[in-house]
Amino acid sequence: MSVRPLPSSTPAAQGVDATRVLAFLDALDAAPDIEPHSLMILRHGHLVASGWWAPYTPERLHLLYSLSKSFTSTAAGFAVAEGLIRLDDPVISYFPEFEADITDPRSRAMLVRHVAAMASGHEEETYERARALDRDELVRGFLLLPPERDPGTVFAYNQPATYTLGAIVQRVTGQSLTDYLRPRLLDPVGAGDVAWLRGRAGRELGFSGLHATTDVVARLGQLYLNGGVWDGERLLAPEWVAEATREHIPTGAGVPEEDRQDWDQGYGFQFWQSRHGYRGDGAYGQFCLVLPEHDAVIAITAATGDMQALLDLAWEHLLPAFTDGPLPDGQDADATLRERLTRLALPPAPGKPAPPERAEEWSAAEFTPAGGVCAAQRTLGSVAVASGADGWTVTLTEDGNRLELSLGDGGWSVAEAPLPTAVSGGWTDPDTLTLDVAFLETPHHLLLTCSLPDHTFTARWATEPLHGAPLRSLRAPRPSG
Template sequence: MNNTPCLAAFGCAAALSLSAHSANAEPAANWSALDDIVAANEYGMISSIVVSRDGEILHENYFDDEPDALRNTRSVTKTITGALIGLAIQEGHIGTVGEPVLDHILHTPANPDPRKDAMTIEALLTMSGPLECDDSNPASRGREDRMYIIEDWVGFFLDLPVRGFPAWVPKPEDSPYGRSFSYCTAGTVALGAVIESATGEPMEDFARRTLFDPLGIGAVEWQFSPLGLAMGGGGLGLTSRDYEKVGRLYANGGSFEGRQILTPDWVAQSISPKADVTGQDGVEYGYLWWLRDYSANGQSYRAAQMSGFGGNKVIIVPDLGLVTVITKIDFGQRGAHQQAEEVFEKHVLPLALADSE
């Protein structure tokens, strides 16, 4: 996505462009030095940092002095919705990601089209659905901010027309992985309706039973649509430590403290590239995970990211067992994502590598 300002309170497109703060920034010599840099607001308004490796906390600091705060990290929520789809498949409520969305939602959509009928769960997990929905385009009918002024958010999405492809936009058949990426919060909201319909449980209850309780996550704060659907596209409040637990689950192949919560295959599929992010060199997309490389000490490391408006990040490097949570409150500020990514690449990653030596 780009850095288009977003007025929405819940999700918003997450810009994942490469680091642009200061290409020559010297890495902090130790964790205390990093804290001083962050406290001086050199990377915007960072509220917390939590770093773990192989389940051990390497460093954490709360720059707002609120370690127990439930942090609204906006679109970071989307990745948790992806986990819930995986858990619904594990329990047999959904067969495969290839099932049509409309098989699970009772709705007769406007603008009927066979391609809409065939739209799969996987298409929404990969932000490559057929409907005209693009949060980064102010002209898009499916833009997130337009959804919030409608009572029925799921209906809003399903009623959208099929998208067109002008000459300057790559068609799916001409795109890597056969998918044309278009970031769409409303589609992730619809996945919440799929979860509720398939499982017969409110999404928040299903999440509690299958994900939060097994991870030892206590207090959570959901946002809800006007019709009472838990907002799977953004706005979920968890503590920074609890976001670390979600990241650790994926960094460890779906296992958490000896318990297999997600299947290794679901985790592997989720953080494998499924679509190329248009306009962002080197950035790909999995099942509601952003994928890119980071460099430190002359080596490149593949990372997967949960990302939300304002520069909020949960970054995992599975090969290192590394999880980093960076929460920010720079909502609407240009460069917020780049700042968080540079904190990770220029400071956190080298320090974490040094700690393992």
């Protein structure tokens, strides 16, 4: 699907100090626990800076994890405006087939607005407990789990709450979230393709699983910043924008005001309040930062276990970049930033592209998990190394499925089949082969080491997939048929 480019401008023309953006890039480079994948900055409705760290690219879909929730919220906003959902309806009213099963008065009192605001009355995450009660129908399992408190009185980040909101939208519309959003959101803002993982009941997950480009994230943020208007056309009701992005339920209970971080500022309808503005966010650093006080949107994808550190760098370096007017002397800094953004790249793992010694022993060598267990990927049973006319390949076998990886010449070797990957690394000594395997439509890397003396391998995740899926599923879902 073709994508209409966002309006673009120079940073200086829109009052953005490019030297501050460059300092942010420097800080990311210096942060050992943050791996940036992409950055887009919009100011006054114009794209002023964008870059992707190779091997990631602008057109690549990226797993957004819980940033998906903000898209589910948007779908609910459309359904409310169309009279298909009412926020003060009991959740159970949308699932009459469960009516006889759900007897707890708090579960029966739970309203649509409560699941939208993570205020179901449960005191903690319910996903595993709800799934244990009904593995095939998460809504039923969730409603069968009595809340400890009255709905609307306590915050708990709770995947089944969002799943239930998404299930309601899909039930009343008769469409998937993606299909429902396409003519209402995605096409009108000029967004490209997206793809959403489905659960056992066949529904799109809602709480996670959306794969989209950074551009789509930026457009969602700009729509909310505009109060629901795009190119002069009203798409989303202003009442929903206001409700979704204000605090409905406090977070960070018991945290002193002076110690509060970005997750302690309150929660809206599937949007977090921030120390600055509000945001959608997803595990490992997928962010849509909306800054009304600066008329700016920042979209980021990344891989980090320290999301607060990434936000801290944004607040430290990017907030001061937004000035009150154009910067007439900013052309040189703009040019420096523009050039820097064209050469962003993740450093490849070290290693030689061929074994320095004993090539015959390495060719056709097979490796089993060290200690009989692969800690990172329990189903990864073997690794095979081979040489051929096109160079060296490494084949991972998982539950009988093979993933063949081609080694490059010292950089990142990108392949689209059988799933999008980039591989770097090689032989660090005659006995050791070390690879970094990036699954390009996710935030995840598998770090693999093969030892020739004992023919074993070890594997660990740089960031561990949260959906517990096999390697072959670490990609955006493709249309069936």
